[in-house]
Amino acid sequence: MLKIRDLVVRYGGITALDRVSADVRQGETVILLGANGAGKSSLINSVIGIVPAAAGTIQLDGQTISAVPASGRAAYGIGYSPEGRRVFASMSVRDNVLAGAARLSRAAQRQAYAKLASLFPMLESRANDLAGYLSGGQQQIVAIARAMSASPRLLLLDEPFLGLAPVWIQQISAAIRQFRAEGTTILMTEQMAIPALKVATRGYVMRGGLVIREGSVEDIRESALTEDYL
Template sequence: MLRIDNLCVRYGGIVAVRDVSLEVHASETVLLVGANGAGKSSLINAVIGMVPAAAGTIAFEGRSLDNVACAMRARAGIGYSPEGRRVFPSLSVRENVLAGAIGAGIADKRERYDWLCGAFPLLAERARQPAGQLSGGQQQIVALARAMSAFPKLLLLDEPFLGLAPVWIDRISDAVRQMQGRGTTILMTEQMARPALRLADRAYVMRGGEIRRSGSADEIRAAALADEYL
């Protein structure tokens, strides 16, 4: 579904992603694990079109994304939840979530919100509350639900567990499993390999902008036990 070949991302003289190739197959969950500055967000941002590829190609469903604008990538079925739980603080929880339901009519939006309330009970309890009043973990749920409300084919999650207590990590993991149950393909990044590997089929380890290792979630878990990135 997603195929990246020899991708490079640069910011002036800084090379953030160096010659990275990876694939995400339909219905699979793939984890990109790596420490601060490994290049995870840069790779995700290149897939959504927020930063340009300095070299290499990114293809979605067999079509190159070169020259495809951000908004068109979203319409093609690429959903994105950014790092750092960004919500519109003065909009209600419901408005935040449905801001992601691009192209949906009123009835469709109601149906999607109902489905999302099943996955995240918080959305029903707090539908009318301004999102800025929620806790960090609750805001992450709202950001995630916004990305899901487009019901994307490919969902990109950039560090969904960042800074969250175990109880919120468990809730977000449950929600990710519900998306997996819908057949959604997922590419997620994390520094915390342990909880993220429980959700993943396969993983890539990134360091210094390069892929250092790849394998099944079990292989990477075993390797991580012997290494420093767990």
């Protein structure tokens, strides 16, 4: 579904990705693991189009999207949850989540919200509260639910577990499994290898802008755990 070949990302003189190739096949949950600065966000952000590729190609279902602006990529059915807790502080929890589903009908939005609230009960109890008043962990849930709200074909999650208590990590993991069961293809990043390896089907371990290991969860486990402690 997603085919990345020899992708190079540079910020001024810094090379964040140095000819990285990766594939995400239909129905997989692929994890990008690696320590701070490995290049995980740079890869996700170039797929969504907010970071330009200096070289290489990104193909989605055989179409090259590297040159399509970020605004055009939502039409491909890509959902994206950025790193950090990005919510609209002065909007309600419900409106934050449904901002990701603006193209759906009212009825479909209601259905999408009910489904997400069954996965994240906080969305039910805090639906009308301003997102700015939520705890950091709750804001993270809102941002992830927003990415999921339009039932994307490809879901990109950048460090969904970052700084969260185990109870939230479990809820997000259950939601990821649910979306995968319904056919959503997922590409996510994490620094925390242990919970990430539990939801992934395959993965890549990155360091210094390079892929240093790739394969099944079993193939990458040892390398991923080593990077986790660096």
